[in-house]
Amino acid sequence: MTGLAAAACAACCVLPALLAAGVLGGAGWAAVNRFLPGVAVALAVLAGLSWWWASKRRHTTGCASGNCSCT
Secondary structure (H helix, E strand, O other), X not given: OHHHHXXXXXXXXXXXXXXXXXXXXXXXXXXXXXXXXXXXXXXXXXXXXXXXXXXHOOOOOOOOOOOOOOO
C-alpha cells in the first residue's frame, strides 16, 4: 500500500513536467489532476490503517514467567 501511495504521489509531481513536455494535453492533465491527489491520500490512509491493524495483532506479553496469554 505504501508503495502505491508513493507512486501516486510521484505521478502528481511528474504531471507538470509531462504537461510542459507536451506528453499530456490540457484536458488530460485536468482529468488526472482531479483524482490523483485523492488516490494518493486514500492509499496513504489505507497503508496507515493496515500498519495499525498489523501492529495491533502482535503478541504483546512475554512468556518468560510461564504466563502466555495474548490479552
